[in-house]
Amino acid sequence: MTPAGHASAAYLAGLSIPWLSMSALVTGALLPDIDYVFYSYPWFSGIHRVLTHNVFFILAVSLPALLFAGPRTKGRVFVSLLLGGMIHLLTDACFDSNPRNGIGAAILWPLSNAFFSPFNLLDPRITSAWWPDIFPRSMDALVRIAWDLPFVIAAGAIFIKRRKEAVTRST
Ligand SMILES: [Zn+2]
Numbered sequence: 001m002t003p004a005g006h007a008s009a010a011y012l013a014g015l016s017i018p019w020l021s022m023s024a025l026v027t028g029a030l031l032p033d034i035d036y037v038f039y040s041y042p043w044f045s046g047i048h049r050v051l052t053h054n055v056f057f058i059l060a061v062s063l064p065a066l067l068f069a070g071p072r073t074k075g076r077v078f079v080s081l082l083l084g085g086m087i088h089l090l091t092d093a094c095f096d097s098n099p100r101n102g103i104g105a106a107i108l109w110p111l112s113n114a115f116f117s118p119f120n121l122l123d124p125r126i127t128s129a130w131w132p133d134i135f136p137r138s139m140d141a142l143v144r145i146a147w148d149l150p151f152v153i154a155a156g157a158i159f160i161k162r163r164k165e166a167v168t169r170s171t
Helices: 003-014 022-038 055-062 064-068 074-094 134-170
Strands: none
Touching: 003 022, 003 074, 003 134, 022 055, 022 074, 055 064, 055 074, 064 074
């Protein structure tokens, strides 16, 4: 998924649990793809969906909330960051078109190099070429954006509707 897809999926999931901090949930859902800072390196495919796509990384980036968030919100922010990260791992496990280092995410790395994917909705053959090959990468991007669109449209529509309702209530 793209960052917009991850943010939208987390937002939609968070709507069913009003107790959660939506901003922390969406932030948690975006953090695992921080590994894209290494995208231009030839070894990126080897670490993508490994280094930052495991439960230990999710825990490591969620734990500071218990230290630095306010006393009344720290539990809520911690759980929201944790859930957002887990939603990211689950969606990546189900939408993977890059078979270079496995299908899904290495959710228990470094304890295990095994990739978790209950099912895969994308065709991994699309990107069986090397990352720098522009045509397969472009096709892959279009397919991924097409899968993200329903999430982005639904989340955007609900977000706008809720904002309008909040403005109406305040006037
Ligand atoms: Zn990811």
